Amino acid sequence: MSQTEVTILKALLAAGDAFVSGSELAKELGISRVAVWSRLEKLRAAGFVFDAVRHRGYRLVREPDRLSETLVRAHLDLVGAGKTRLFVLPTVDSTNSEAERRLADATETPFAVLAGAQTRGRGRLGRTWHSPPEGNLYMSFAFRPHRGAGRMQTITLRLGLAICRFLREKHGVPVKVKWPNDLVIGGKKAAGMLTEARVDADRMRDLVFGIGINVLGDTSGWPRDVASMATALAPHATEPILLNKLAADLIPLVSAEYAEFMENPHKEGFAEEWKAIDALHGRAVNTRQGNTSLRGTARGIDGDGNLLIEKTDGKLAAVHSGEVSIGTGAVLF
Numbered sequence: 001m002s003q004t005e006v007t008i009l010k011a012l013l014a015a016g017d018a019f020v021s022g023s024e025l026a027k028e029l030g031i032s033r034v035a036v037w038s039r040l041e042k043l044r045a046a047g048f049v050f051d052a053v054r055h056r057g058y059r060l061v062r063e064p065d066r067l068s069e070t071l072v073r074a075h076l077d078l079v080g081a082g083k084t085r086l087f088v089l090p091t092v093d094s095t096n097s098e099a100e101r102r103l104a105d106a107t108e109t110p111f112a113v114l115a116g117a118q119t120r121g122r123g124r125l126g127r128t129w130h131s132p133p134e135g136n137l138y139m140s141f142a143f144r145p146h147r148g149a150g151r152m153q154t155i156t157l158r159l160g161l162a163i164c165r166f167l168r169e170k171h172g173v174p175v176k177v178k179w180p181n182d183l184v185i186g187g188k189k190a191a192g193m194l195t196e197a198r199v200d201a202d203r204m205r206d207l208v209f210g211i212g213i214n215v216l217g218d219t220s221g222w223p224r225d226v227a228s229m230a231t232a233l234a235p236h237a238t239e240p241i242l243l244n245k246l247a248a249d250l251i252p253l254v255s256a257e258y259a260e261f262m263e264n265p266h267k268e269g270f271a272e273e274w275k276a277i278d279a280l281h282g283r284a285v286n287t288r289q290g291n292t293s294l295r296g297t298a299r300g301i302d303g304d305g306n307l308l309i310e311k312t313d314g315k316l317a318a319v320h321s322g323e324v325s326i327g328t329g330a331v332l333f
């Protein structure tokens, strides 16, 4: 990744639909106009589309649908988050695993790991997360909380809710939270979260929050069983979604929500906020944890993030972990 290209993209992004003069860019960067042109050619080869008009300059017409470190950094710089510690890889086994390796190597936290594709993307309960190279985001955020593990119990729900609200508010996506770790649209999964922690004597040393988001929606090459249960954000959005801009929006959002969580893990009104966009609320559900299953009606979450199930006898049960299916049939997600 070159800082010169980040600067060029920043200028083009800031200009929006307007043209940016090649000679001004060259002056700002202390390079020749030909050098500016050749950088733009390099970006073109990476999927960017520019208009180039004599005596007017350049304009960015289209961003690539693949992860671009240069573009994520340019977007981050523009929102004042250019100093974020970030590792962007074209491909990796799993961004969660990479974050764990970097934590073990004493990398300073917080940091984020993003990858264009994953060869061994991991889901909950030992599942695989299908991670092809185009149209999706794979990101992990690493922290060292140094707090009691019990205090961190609801972190995935808090981060998931914050991301869900952002997608609804900024992009008009009718996405909902599905306890404990999914974002769904119309019953299909658009994103999954995987939080992994290392705990020493009840103190949480490391925490990795990973999220995979189906952003652009071409599921044609996906395995059939995955494609039938999955959806993506963009086809449901009322405002356009750009993959790299979304990554750059979510990085500071997750960092800010984490910081707020550390200040205030038991946020007042959280259960109510959850209820407003809870995909399970009032639905007949079947929860399963190991060999134990429970049927009833989902009634939101309690202050500790447990799923509340109203059983057939009318009593409430709090489910701490496991998975949930809607209806009485097989597991949906």
Ligand code: BTN
Binding pocket: 093, 094, 095, 096, 097, 118, 120, 121, 122, 123, 124, 125, 127, 129, 137, 138, 139, 140, 181, 182, 191, 192, 193, 194, 210, 211, 212, 213
């Ligand atoms: C699930 O729904 O089971 C959780 C899926 C989590 C997938 C993300 S993609 C980025 C990060 N790296 C991984 O290997 N998994 C998480």
